Structures are given as structure tokens and as C-alpha cells.
Amino acid sequence: MNSNLISAKAINVADQSNAIVVSFAAQWHTPLLQQSFNAVIRKRIPRTLQPKWLYFHINSPVGAICARAQLESCQEISIDDACEKCGDLALSEAEVRAYADGNQTIGCYLLKNIAKATHPIPSSELSESLKYYAPQSFFILSKAAKSIIDQLAAFEI
Numbered sequence: 001m002n003s004n005l006i007s008a009k010a011i012n013v014a015d016q017s018n019a020i021v022v023s024f025a026a027q028w029h030t031p032l033l034q035q036s037f038n039a040v041i042r043k044r045i046p047r048t049l050q051p052k053w054l055y056f057h058i059n060s061p062v063g064a065i066c067a068r069a070q071l072e073s074c075q076e077i078s079i080d081d082a083c084e085k086c087g088d089l090a091l092s093e094a095e096v097r098a099y100a101d102g103n104q105t106i107g108c109y110l111l112k113n114i115a116k117a118t119h120p121i122p123s124s125e126l127s128e129s130l131k132y133y134a135p136q137s138f139f140i141l142s143k144a145a146k147s148i149i150d151q152l153a154a155f156e157i
Contacts, residue, residue: 008132008145016067017146019053020046021065022109022138029058032067035060038111041082041099044137045074045107053139054109055149057123057134064120065107068155072110082106 009015022042024032026074031037040054048061051074056067079100085095085108091099100106126132129152130145141149 005129005131006081006144007142008126008130008139010140010142015142015144016049017141017143018049019055019068019141019146020051021057021058021135021141022050022053022136023135026062028056029062029066031090031152032056032058033116035114036106037088037132038114039085039088039111040110040111041089041091041096042137043099043101043103045076045109046138046140049140050074051140053073053146054111058143061119063124063128064122065117065149065153066120067114067116069111069114069151072112074107074109076105077108078084078105078116079103082108100154102152114138115155119152121152 051071053069054069055065058064058066079097081144082089082096082100086096089096123132123134129148
């Protein structure tokens with residue numbers, strides 16, 4: 001890997017874009033492409049940034065950024081509120097409670113305008129253009145990386 005590559009992950013506040021990359025298990029690839037959900041719950045969400053965009057990194061065996069969505073909101077909600085959103089989450093109440101693992105609150109991203117990448121970008125291709133490592137949960141994209149990813153995926157900018 002070229003050490004002169006731009007970091008995908010924002011290194012400081014001045015470098016932060018208005019976007020995050022969030023990792024998803026491969027089982028979410030088909031529901032994402034079918035746009036069968038419009039909300040996502042996560043144990044960890046940004047605390048210092050209210051992102052405008054969420055980029056979907058689907059883990060192995062897909063291993064690629066496959067879509068992005070505008071964010072209506074990113075906030076902590078109660079588990080009961082999350083259970084009320086089961087239809088939006090494409091999860092059952094039991095799945096929500098199991099994922100929450102006894103926590104009383106959970107992070108929730110409300111999505112709008114999910115756009116599939118015209119050209120999904122495999123991690124190997126991303127690593128040719130950026131210092132890119134798939135996130136364990138999420139990371140804030142650098143401004144330069146957001147622009148590169150939008151171009152490689154052929155998202156409308």
C-alpha cells in the first residue's frame with residue numbers, strides 16, 4: 001500500500017466530511033439492495049457529529065461499499081422506541097432486544113433516499129485509492145475520501 005494515499009478515515013475535525021461509513025454483516029446485502037428497511041440500529045453512533053450521509057460497507061464475502069443514504073437523523077433511542085420501529089428496521093422485536101443485549105438505549109439512524117452504488121467498490125479497489133480499512137462499527141469519512149468514493153461508486157454528487 002502506498003504510504004502517500006489519502007486516509008479514508010478523517011484524522012482531525014477539520015478533515016471531517018459530513019459522512020460516515022458503517023459496516024454491515026453480509027446478510028444485509030440483499031435487504032439493502034431491495035431497500036427493505038429505512039432505519040438502522042447500532043450500539044455505537046457518532047457523538048460529536050450529526051452526519052448527513054451513511055455509506056454502507058457490506059462485510060465479507062461481499063467486502064464492498066454498496067450504497068449510501070441520506071440521514072434524516074442519528075440519535076439514541078429507547079429499546080421500546082426501537083421495538084416500535086421493527087417494520088422500518090426489518091427486524092423482529094426479539095431481534096431488536098437480542099441485539100440491544102440488555103441495554104436500555106440504542107443508536108438509531110433514520111434513512112432516506114438509499115442509493116445503490118452504480119459501481120460497488122470492493123475493499124481491494126478502495127485500498128488502491130485510499131488508506132481504507134473496513135470499520136468495525138463506523139468511522140467518519142475524510143472530505144477527500146468522500147469525494148473519491150462518490151466518484152468510484154458513480155453516486156450522483
